Amino acid sequence: xxxxxxxxLITLAAAAVAAVTASLGFWQLDRAAQKQRLFDAIAKQQALxxxxxxxxxxxxxxxxxxxxxxASQALLHRPVQLQGRWLADETLYLDNRQMQGRVxxxxxxxxxxxxxHEGKVIVVQRGWAPRNFLxxxxxxxxxxxxxxxxxxxxxxxxxxRLMELEPGAAASADPDGQQSRIRQNADIAAWTxxxxxxxxxxxxxxxxxxGEGLQRDWPAINAGVEKxxxxxxxxxxxxxxxxxxxxxxxxxxxRLPVRRRSAAQ
Numbered sequence: 001x002x003x004x005x006x007x008x009l010i011t012l013a014a015a016a017v018a019a020v021t022a023s024l025g026f027w028q029l030d031r032a033a034q035k036q037r038l039f040d041a042i043a044k045q046q047a048l049x050x051x052x053x054x055x056x057x058x059x060x061x062x063x064x065x066x067x068x069x070x071a072s073q074a075l076l077h078r079p080v081q082l083q084g085r086w087l088a089d090e091t092l093y094l095d096n097r098q099m100q101g102r103v104x105x106x107x108x109x110x111x112x113x114x115x116x117h118e119g120k121v122i123v124v125q126r127g128w129a130p131r132n133f134l135x136x137x138x139x140x141x142x143x144x145x146x147x148x149x150x151x152x153x154x155x156x157x158x159x160x161r162l163m164e165l166e167p168g169a170a171a172s173a174d175p176d177g178q179q180s181r182i183r184q185n186a187d188i189a190a191w192t193x194x195x196x197x198x199x200x201x202x203x204x205x206x207x208x209x210x211g212e213g214l215q216r217d218w219p220a221i222n223a224g225v226e227k228x229x230x231x232x233x234x235x236x237x238x239x240x241x242x243x244x245x246x247x248x249x250x251x252x253x254x255r256l257p258v259r260r261r262s263a264a265q
Contacts, residue, residue, distance in 0.1 A: 007250065010246070010250060011246070011250070014242055014243070014245075014246040014250075017239075017242050018239050018242045018243055021235045021236070021238045021239040021242065022235070022236065022239045024231075024235040025231075025232045025233075025235035025236040025239065026232075028228045028229070028231040028232035028235060029228070029229075029232050031228045032225040032228035032229055032232070035223050035224055035225050035228070036223050036225050038223070039221065039222070039223035039225075041073070042077050042221055043221075045073075045076070045077040045078055046077050046078075046079060046154060048078060048079060049079070050078075050079035050080050050081045050152070051078055051079070051080045051081075051155075052080070052081055052082065052083075053082055053083060053084070053113045053114060053117045053120075054117065055080075056080060056082065056113070056117075056120070056122065056155075056200070057113060057117040057119075057120040059074075059075065060075060060122070060155065060200045060201060060202050061200070061201050062192075062198065062199070062200060062201060063188045063189050063191070063192040063199040063200060063201045064189045064192065064201070065201060067201060067202075075155050075202060076155055076156060076157065076202070077154055077155065077156065077221075078154060078155045079152070079153075079154050080152070080153055080154060080155060080204055081150070081151075081152050082111060082113065082122075082150070082151055082152075082153075082204065083113070083114040083148060083149070083150050084111040084112050084113045084114050084148070084149065085111070085112045085114070085146075085147065085148060085149070086109050086110075086111060086112075086144045086145065086146070086149060087109065087110040087111070087112055087121065087197070088109065088144040088146075090109065090110045090195055090197065091107065091108065091109040091142075091144065091181060092107075092108045092109075092181055092182075092183050092186055092191075093105040093106070093107055093108075093129075093139060093140070093181050093182045093183065094106040094107075094108065094159055094183055094184070094185065094186060095131070095182050095183065095184055096162060096184070097128060097159070099128040099215055099217055099218075100215075100217055102130060103130075103131065104128055104129050104130040104131045104140070105128065105129050105130075105131055105140060105182070106125055106127075106128055106159055107125075107126045107127055107128070107129055107140075107142055107214060108123050108124065108125055108126065108159075108186055108203070109123070109124055109126055109144060110122070110123050110124070110195075110197055110199065111123075111124045111149075111151070111204070114148060119198055120198060120200060121197045121198050121199050121200065122199065122200045122202070122203065122204055123158070123186070123188060123191070123199060123200075123203045123204070124151065124153065124203065124204045124206050125153075125156070125159060125203055125204065125205045125206060126142075126206050126212070126214055127206060127210070127212075127214025127215055127216045128214060128215045128216070128217075129142055129213055129214055129215070137180065137182070139181065139182070140213060141213050142212060142213040142214060143212040143213055144212070145212070151204070151206050151208070152206070152207055152208055153204040153205050153206040153207050153208075154204070154205050154207065155202050155203075155204060155205075156202065156203055156204070156205040157202060157203070158186055158187075158188050158202075158203050159185075159186060159203075161185045162184055162185060188201060188203070205218060
């Protein structure tokens with residue numbers, strides 16, 4: 001192959017690799033910026049004044065109603081301070097949920113808002129409790145106070161769904177015809193139909209100190225931009241390496257012998 005063609009092919013390959021790695025680096029920076037904006041929006045939402053019963057009853061749609069993107073942004077992560085009565089008989093225990101590396105249950109109990117908003121019920125993610133691995137059907141000793149209670153938390157979507165072996169509503173429960181309170185997932189719309197409770201579409205993630213047999217060390221929301229910055233550094237580093245290797249082997253090194261001979265003469 002003629003030297004000119006060889007140089008052209010090497011130049012084209014180096015330029016292509018440099019362009020691809022540089023674009024991947026900028027893409028990672030863009031992903032970091034997106035996540036930072038999302039994190040900033042969540043932090044701003046969490047810093048708002050808390051809503052009370054009247055606000056939640058008026059603003060949060062009923063289960064099964066579509067939640068638009070603007071409405072979701074306005075509602076999610078909003079602090080709340082609520083008063084109501086626990087509907088203890090409707091408590092569900094979501095299995096295979098972790099907290100601080102331990103496997104157990106997320107305990108969900110509907111809260112009927114105090115009058116005059118008793119026609120609204122919202123599911124509260126009350127906390128995490130360990131499970132009994134010797135008896136997988138045993139429920140943890142969780143205390144549910146009677147009468148009027150007050151709690152603080154923030155509005156969140158229902159807990160993340162885990163993979164189920166079977167599709168359909170029945171798969172959300174243990175294979176005992178949904179007689180158990182232990183479930184793999186909680187579908188708020190299905191819960192509404194089964195319980196006939198006027199549930200709202202969002203849940204409350206209860207915060208505060210541990211109590212009632214529950215831990216509340218919920219994972220902190222993190223922007224996670226460090227990972228993308230690290231990837232961007234790697235891609236930009238590879239881009240610079242390709243350029244330096246090309247300059248050295250194709251431009252600098254071939255001229256070194258000529259310069260040495262010229263100096264010797």
